[in-house]
Amino acid sequence: MVTVENLHKRFGDLHVLKGISLKVQKGEVLVIIGPSGSGKSTFLRCLNHLEIPTSGKIMIDGVDLGDRHTNINLVRRSVGMVFQHFNLFPHLTALENIILAPVKVLGMSRSEAEDRGMELLGKVGLADKRDAYPDQLSGGQKQRVAIARALAMKPKLMLFDEPTSALDPEMIGEVLGVMRELAIEGMTMIVVSHEMGFAREVADRVLLLDGGVIVEEGTPSEFFGNPKHERTRAFLSKIL
Amino acid sequence: MTYDVEAVARYLPFLLRGITVTLQFTVLSFVLGSVLGLVFALGRISRNPVLRVPCRAYIDFIRGTPLLAQIYLVHFGFPQMFGYKPVGWVDAVVALTLNSAAYVAEIFRAGIESIERGQMEAARSLGMTYSQAMRYVVLPQAFRRVVPPMGNEFIALLKESSLVSVIGMEDLMMKARMMAGRSFKAFEAYFTIALIYLALTFTFARLLDFLERRIKTNGHG
Numbered sequence: 306m307v308t309v310e311n312l313h314k315r316f317g318d319l320h321v322l323k324g325i326s327l328k329v330q331k332g333e334v335l336v337i338i339g340p341s342g343s344g345k346s347t348f349l350r351c352l353n354h355l356e357i358p359t360s361g362k363i364m365i366d367g368v369d370l371g372d373r374h375t376n377i378n379l380v381r382r383s384v385g386m387v388f389q390h391f392n393l394f395p396h397l398t399a400l401e402n403i404i405l406a407p408v409k410v411l412g413m414s415r416s417e418a419e420d421r422g423m424e425l426l427g428k429v430g431l432a433d434k435r436d437a438y439p440d441q442l443s444g445g446q447k448q449r450v451a452i453a454r455a456l457a458m459k460p461k462l463m464l465f466d467e468p469t470s471a472l473d474p475e476m477i478g479e480v481l482g483v484m485r486e487l488a489i490e491g492m493t494m495i496v497v498s499h500e501m502g503f504a505r506e507v508a509d510r511v512l513l514l515d516g517g518v519i520v521e522e523g524t525p526s527e528f529f530g531n532p533k534h535e536r537t538r539a540f541l542s543k544i545l
Numbered sequence: 546m547t548y549d550v551e552a553v554a555r556y557l558p559f560l561l562r563g564i565t566v567t568l569q570f571t572v573l574s575f576v577l578g579s580v581l582g583l584v585f586a587l588g589r590i591s592r593n594p595v596l597r598v599p600c601r602a603y604i605d606f607i608r609g610t611p612l613l614a615q616i617y618l619v620h621f622g623f624p625q626m627f628g629y630k631p632v633g634w635v636d637a638v639v640a641l642t643l644n645s646a647a648y649v650a651e652i653f654r655a656g657i658e659s660i661e662r663g664q665m666e667a668a669r670s671l672g673m674t675y676s677q678a679m680r681y682v683v684l685p686q687a688f689r690r691v692v693p694p695m696g697n698e699f700i701a702l703l704k705e706s707s708l709v710s711v712i713g714m715e716d717l718m719m720k721a722r723m724m725a726g727r728s729f730k731a732f733e734a735y736f737t738i739a740l741i742y743l744a745l746t747f748t749f750a751r752l753l754d755f756l757e758r759r760i761k762t763n764g765h766g
């Protein structure tokens with residue numbers, strides 16, 4: 306589903322990603338952890354070209370993102386992204402947030418989009434919030450609407466950039482619950498998160514990104530139970 | 546030194562007729578200038594220098610030169626240079642529109658740039674093109690934020706439209722000049738007209754306050 310080869314990203318003199326290579330299979334859940342500033346967001350944002358890589362190759366579902374003939378807008382339709390700060394559209398209601406792209410981008414009829422939108426709102430447990438504006442929702446509710454908004458495009462891959470780190474502790478569970486369900490349904494997911502419980506339980510693979518390189522990767526039991534690298538042990542001891 | 550109340554009363558209906566003309570010039574130029582200004586704003590923030598550089602040059606030129614010079618240029622300069630017959634009211638609208646567009650462009654630019662980057666990114670991440678993201682996500686939010694400065698621009702334009710009297714338009718200002726010429730009551734003429742401008746700007750300022758409050762109470766974002 307996702308193949309990344311020797312990905313580099315520089316911001317001017319700042320060399321943020323220093324040769325990342327990885328593969329994510331269809332239906333796999335990859336959790337990325339790493340210290341702040343290590344390039345986790347930059348890596349995710351390269352996967353839908355919100356950042357243009359400096360060099361390297363990214364293939365998503367057989368499409369080479371770096372190819373001149375690739376229409377990035379088409380790729381983005383099938384790659385959902387969930388942001389740390391939700392980025393809901395504040396001038397639209399929850400339901401309108403969800404149906405905007407299906408209607409304007411996919412050309413879906415409004416009624417069909419609304420039916421699907423209500424289904425998705427139900428799925429994230431917010432059917433009663435269809436007419437609420439983002440500023441009338443709690444953080445956890447906002448993030449669940451944001452997930453529904455991304456799902457409305459029927460993505461094949463979902464990217465989550467620290468989806469719970471801006472939330473009050475009591476709201477983290479509701480968002481992780483939705484993500485867990487998605488994983489069970491077979492969604493391919495790349496999740497940047499320091500929720501170790503979630504990683505242990507849901508991830509197929511966990512990966513430590515530090516200093517712009519992949520330090521260690523493995524199954525959750527290997528990664529947490531028997532980390533091979535000193536840096537992994539040091540990092541884990543800090544966050545656990 | 547006497548204030549001739551009787552002369553003011555006699556000329557008041559005459560002066561008031563200038564209100565329609567002044568408002569016509571103001572509203573028409575404001576509407577056209579807003580549309581054009583939005584175009585310049587989008588050009589000004591474009592990453593394409595072919596769009597950005599001329600838009601920026603235009604905005605800088607207009608904001609760096611007096612409106613009076615612009616009016617003379619449109620009414621006397623261009624017709625002479627390109628050999629056509631000037632039409633006063635058209636030139637007045639054109640000059641005011643071109644002038645207002647530059648100020649509006651800067652208002653819209655600031656409004657667009659005040660919308661967090663995450664909004665554009667979220668829209669793009671859903672597969673929207675840049676134009677779709679602008680149209681459905683960024684601009685609707687920016688429009689709400691520019692209501693106060695746009696209201697101020699309207700009021701400024703209302704006052705500055707008095708300059709079209711120099712090319713013979715019979716707006717409020719011209720009416721005062723005519724009254725002064727005919728009645729030899731310069732103080733009465735110009736003071737009365739000043740009060741009429743004040744009444745107009747005051748009314749629009751209150752209207753704007755009301756609009757802002759409404760947006761605050763039932764506007765999201």
Ligand SMILES: Nc1ncnc2c1ncn2[C@@H]1O[C@H](COP(=O)(O)OP(=O)(O)O)[C@@H](O)[C@H]1O
Binds near residue numbers: 340342
């Ligand atoms: N648009 C940008 N311009 C310049 N530097 C950036 C930009 N985005 C991120 N960076 C820098 O790249 C580094 C990695 O950032 P980021 O990917 O956000 O890290 P993380 O998500 O792991 O905390 C940081 O030093 C950050 O300041």
Ligand SMILES: [Mg+2]
Binds near residue numbers: 345466467
């Ligand atoms: Mg980050």
